[in-house]
Amino acid sequence: VQLQASGGGSVQAGGSLRLSCAASGRTFSTHATGWFRQAPGKEREFVAGIIWSGYRTYYADSVKGRFTISRDNAKNTVYLQMNSLKSEDTAVYYCAADGVARRASVPVTRASYDYWGQGTQVTVSS
Numbered sequence: 001v002q003l004q005a006s007g008g009g010s011v012q013a014g015g016s017l018r019l020s021c022a023a024s025g026r027t028f029s030t031h032a033t034g035w036f037r038q039a040p041g042k043e044r045e046f047v048a049g050i051i052w053s054g055y056r057t058y059y060a061d062s063v064k065g066r067f068t069i070s071r072d073n074a075k076n077t078v079y080l081q082m083n084s085l086k087s088e089d090t091a092v093y094y095c096a097a098d099g100v101a102r103r104a105s106v107p108v109t110r111a112s113y114d115y116w117g118q119g120t121q122v123t124v125s126s
Contacts, residue, residue, distance in 0.1 A: 001025040001117040003009055005095045008120030011085055015124070019080040021095030029073035032098035032106055034113060035080045036089035037042040037122075044094070048080060049106035052098075058106035063089075087126040 007019040021033065034049035047070040050057045057069050068081040079096060098107055099114030107113065 001097050003095050003117035005117040005120040007106045007123045010123040015126045016083045021078040023076045026075050032103050033078040034096050037093045039091040046108045085124045087124050090124050094119045
């Protein structure tokens with residue numbers, strides 16, 4: 001599976017962005033997908049995840065109520081809609097695909113994800 005993240009940019013606080021993660025490979029639709037982010041000088045952290053079917057999602061507390069993850073398996077794409085952005089959301093955002101097929105829950109650790117995209121920069125100015 002190869003992943004390509006896009007949609008990052010610069011916005012003012014309170015604004016919105018939608019990130020996309022396009023995947024190649026027939027197995028993408030059977031694997032959970034997650035978004036992580038890494039700010040300068042900080043560890044890469046889990047942001048949101050969605051299981052292979054799209055019926056279960058999970059969010060970090062810091063983004064709950066502001067971000068929405070979704071997927072379109074027909075297009076091999078996962079989205080992250082980010083609303084009410086804050087300066088602390090500034091980071092490089094990475095999408096990743098789970099290494100286990102048809103997992104019933106959303107994995108939240110980096111070690112669970114075997115496939116990673118290249119990252120897209122999100123900058124929020126206050």
